[in-house]
Amino acid sequence: MNITVVGTGYVGLVTGVALAEVGHDVTCVEVDVHKAAVLKQGISPIYEPGLQEMMKSNMQQGKLSFTSEHRNAYRHTDVVIIAVGTPQREDGSANLDYLEMACRDVALSIEADVIVVVKSTVPIGTNDQMEEKVRVWTEYQVEFVSNPEFLREGSAIHDTFHSDRIVIGAKTDEAGHKIEEMYEPFQLPVFHTDRRSAELIKYASNAFLATKISFINEIATLCEKLEADVSDVAKGMGLDRRIGTAFLQAGIGYGGSCFPKDTEALVQIAGNVTYDFLLLKSVIEVNNKQRHLLVKKAEERFGLLAGKKIALLGLSFKPNTDDMREAASIVIAEQLVAAGASVFAYDPVATEAAKAVLPAEVEYASLEETLVNADAAMIVTEWPHIKGLSFSFYKEWMKEAILFDGRNCYSVEAAAEAGVEYYSVGRPAVTQENRLPL
Template sequence: MKLAVIGTGYVGLVSGVCFSDLGHEVICVDKAAEKIERLKRGEVPIYEPGLKALIDKNTAEDRLQFTTDLAYAVKQADIIWLAVGTPSLPNGEADLSYIMEAAKEVALSISQDTILVVKSTVPVGTNEKLENLIRSHTGHTVAMASVPEFLREGSAIKDTMNPDRIVIGTRSPYAQMKLVELHEPLTSNIIVTDVRSAEMIKYASNAFLATKISFINEIANICEKVGADVTMVAEGMGQDRRIGSSFLKAGIGYGGSCFPKDTQALIQIAGHVDYDFKLLKSVVDVNHDQRYNVIRKLEAILGDLHGKSIAIWGLSFKPETDDVRDTPAYEIIVSLLERGAMVRAYDPVAADNFRRSFSALDVQYCPTAAEAAVQADALCILTEWDEFQRITLNDIQSWLKSPNLIDGRNIFSEEQVTGTEFAYYSVGRPNMNKGVKEQIPLLSL
């Protein structure tokens, strides 16, 4: 098939590249001329393992193109994909201005009957608004469909090529047939729904996963009070097939471009129909407060943080990505600076993005993990990069001024910590806490 993908962010770029690798002819479109020129040169504007190799392969085999000319791409396409951003507005609602603008441009460029697929995450009812907009700007028949994405940054190619399921929401038999045909090589688990249900499936899925994360973090906080080990609790819970083991890893909370945005958007969607989504509001509150446990634990170890040198390992919201959107590291660093601490930070991939995104922060960025840690009063691990897990505690201790370690992602085991001199705090594992014995208050700052 011939596909036009409008938008070259994570979703659009990965989806378009993977479709080209399946043998389809794909044109990826973006208004950002600099980004398109970089892609034409084989430069990838995002960090995603394996993506550059697929781009190089499929551009060389003439199945993948990049352009700023939306009209050109639309006229070539059997199926048009909208994958533009829907960021949060200040009130938490999804900003639909970009996707509405893109849909209008598509409508003005259509020269034949076509299928338009909304890949972007949009509130329930958005596809109908887009359809009405498009109809007002073209005389051609446009079959609408919602095919939400379920990609994880860092494993986006794997998730695209081996999805748990594909959801297709449409009332057009023709669009259903073509989209099932397109996705059948990926999985036989294809769920066909009405459009509004497909839109809601995306939000409900992300909200439920965010709920699991906040739940296990609440359990971790209780474990610290009662002397239980959250890793063992999570393992025991996860063996129940009704619960499952995924998203039960305690830490400093979720971040990124999806969970924070989608939970807030779903709260707003509920509010527009006079429903108070109390559970999801609590999920958001718990996630926000969880980040500050790092500060509370530092203060329990060091007391007043003014003038203290704090090393930060990890600036991206998760490993294998350079994405720093709503990363817990931001609020933690801001809190440290507000308390007069000096911050030295390192991330294997995301440091440049973090520096550009938060240029006002007075942070010293270091080229290596060791340089960030040298002569620091404490080290905080905020992202579970493999690189950090390969460093020995003996090495870390030799770099630090004092052996104080806040392991916000539980990357070290009890066996590794035993025998060291660290004042060590992880999340929900009080039996591993060394150095400071008093209870740490779990109160909002």
């Protein structure tokens, strides 16, 4: 098929590259001329393992191209996939301006009937609304199909080829089967439904996963008060197949482009039909509270943080991405700077992105320079090589090895044996009093 993908963010770029990889001819539209120029050079503007290599390969084979001339890209295509951003407004609702602009451009450019696939996360009923608008702008038949994405940043390529399901929400069987045909080379389970249900599946899935994270973080708080270990509690829970182990890792909360935005949006969507989504409001409240946990623990340990050198290890919202959207490091850095601490930060790929959103007072350095003579280290993102650091490494570089682990990267027992102070989430603390002698 000839496929046009609108938008080259995480979803659009990964989708376009993957569809080219399985044999389709794909044109990706990027209205930002400078970004399009970078893409044409085979350079990915986002950090995603394996993406740039696959992108270059398909460009060399002539199956993948990029353009900022959107009108030409829409004229001779079988399917248009829209994957533009739907950023959050101040009231929590989704901003659909970019989506509507893309739909209008498609309608004014096409020279034949076309199927428009909406991969952007949109409020329920959006596909119906866009289809109505497009009828005013073109004489050709344009049928909208809802096809939500379920990619995880940092493993988006793997998720595309090994997804649990492909959800297709269509008004007619013909359109639904056409999109199933597009995905046939992936050999993945396909679930057909109506458009509104497909739109809600995306929100409901993310909201449920966010709920699991906030739930286990509440259990972690309870564990600390009851002298229990949340790691064991989560493992014991996860052995029940009805519950499972996924998303039961206690920590300092979720971030990124999906969970925060989608949970807020679903609360807003419920409010629009006069339903008060109390459970999801609590999930959001718990997550916001969790981001303050490490600084709270540090203040309990040191008292005043003014004049202390604090090392932040990891800045992106999760490993294997440079995405800083809703990252816990933002809140932590702001609190530390406000408390008068000297903040040094290290991240293997997100430093440039972090500079745009962290306080100007934060200094960036290598791992060793970040830790040297630090009064405390806070583990914010569980990058594999950070998890692989030995306690002796911290003892070598820090003033005194005092760790606040927001991702439970290390063993409590190993920390005690190494003679370091270690404060994690929902597990017993290794303090000055109970650590083993050096």
